Amino acid sequence: MTTAVDSRRPLQPLPLLVLGSGSDPGSERGVSCPGELPAASDPSLVRRARAARRALGDRAFILGHHYQRDEVIQFADVTGDSFKLAREAAARPGAEYVVFCGVHFMAESADVLTSDAQRVVLPDLAAGCSMADMATLDQVEDCWETLEDLGIAGEVVPVTYMNSSADIKAFTGRHGGTVCTSSNARRALDWALGGAGQGGGRKVLFLPDQHLGRNTAVLEMGMDLSDCVVWDPHREDGGLTAAELRAAAMILWKGHCSVHGRFRRECVTEVRARVPGVSVIVHPECRHEVVLAADQVGSTEKIIETIGRASAGSAWAVGTELNLVRRLAAQNPDKTIVFLDKTVCFCSTMNRIDLPHLVWALESLAAGTVVNQITVDPESAAHARAALTQMLALP
Numbered sequence: 001m002t003t004a005v006d007s008r009r010p011l012q013p014l015p016l017l018v019l020g021s022g023s024d025p026g027s028e029r030g031v032s033c034p035g036e037l038p039a040a041s042d043p044s045l046v047r048r049a050r051a052a053r054r055a056l057g058d059r060a061f062i063l064g065h066h067y068q069r070d071e072v073i074q075f076a077d078v079t080g081d082s083f084k085l086a087r088e089a090a091a092r093p094g095a096e097y098v099v100f101c102g103v104h105f106m107a108e109s110a111d112v113l114t115s116d117a118q119r120v121v122l123p124d125l126a127a128g129c130s131m132a133d134m135a136t137l138d139q140v141e142d143c144w145e146t147l148e149d150l151g152i153a154g155e156v157v158p159v160t161y162m163n164s165s166a167d168i169k170a171f172t173g174r175h176g177g178t179v180c181t182s183s184n185a186r187r188a189l190d191w192a193l194g195g196a197g198q199g200g201g202r203k204v205l206f207l208p209d210q211h212l213g214r215n216t217a218v219l220e221m222g223m224d225l226s227d228c229v230v231w232d233p234h235r236e237d238g239g240l241t242a243a244e245l246r247a248a249a250m251i252l253w254k255g256h257c258s259v260h261g262r263f264r265r266e267c268v269t270e271v272r273a274r275v276p277g278v279s280v281i282v283h284p285e286c287r288h289e290v291v292l293a294a295d296q297v298g299s300t301e302k303i304i305e306t307i308g309r310a311s312a313g314s315a316w317a318v319g320t321e322l323n324l325v326r327r328l329a330a331q332n333p334d335k336t337i338v339f340l341d342k343t344v345c346f347c348s349t350m351n352r353i354d355l356p357h358l359v360w361a362l363e364s365l366a367a368g369t370v371v372n373q374i375t376v377d378p379e380s381a382a383h384a385r386a387a388l389t390q391m392l393a394l395p
């Protein structure tokens, strides 16, 4: 559907394209690149990217998320998941420019963890994340106010997934919580709940991915599904009663990943019938019933490691983003690697970073113009850093 764009709408500052609930397709207008964007069909793109990269030398450091396109990832100085890339950015104080080939929340974390002198650049500002967009600061503050009114906010520790905006990380830091990743969610919850098996009597507000929160609480920590309630930001009081909120150990935010949320239990049944002897491995952002039906669950890094170590001749169905699954298949020709779903499933926002945008960003930087810089205001950055630092200090 095409939506008419109001020509009176101010184009500056360029907003992040909101892709979550309540999105406004017209806002895409606000993310056009100022300046000349090369055509995707330009045959000289690779040569131009190489030349700009050479010209920038050590002044630039390019980070590439595992879900990025091959045409982009070939220029990454380091590849990884969002947490690894944030650490890599922080470990490069000498790089004047950190070019983040990933999505907006990742670039924000990089800005929080790098020095004031470093500039973090996102080649296309439309590279947002639908999951991160599902929890806005206003909504989360409303939720917290309800918990305060009920007199239980003091028992609640916020834990936010890395895949959240800097505002939400700052909220978490302000309220004594921590950031977590899909690799350390169990440790984060143990800490927030007062220690493994100790039943600290505290509750967790888990943001913004309900599936990672539920899968970790139930499958890794032995909680019951009934210990978890889902806070719907679009309903009054989250759609929950005071009794439900008082009884719950896990208050899960009603957010999900539009890529991993697509997989259904039937995909697992279907692939088992289609590929004899297949092992199914999925990301914990998948629905609970999909994780239950799979053989293994693990973060992006764990999926890469597991398949890399698997024996030759083994067969794998992988429930994560398609760019990564295709790359795993190319890198492991001695194994059969298939995508869990029959239909393609790229992360549309990750795919916004393409070679024309990368060339544009690198050539602009080489010419001395900083484009698409991502900055987090100092106060939010300080609180977000506290939540990120707490994550790094998790036992």
Ligand code: SF4
Pocket: 067, 103, 128, 129, 130, 131, 132, 163, 257, 258, 259, 260, 321, 347, 348, 349, 350
């Ligand atoms: S794969 Fe999911 S969580 Fe990751 S950037 Fe895309 S929408 Fe967000």
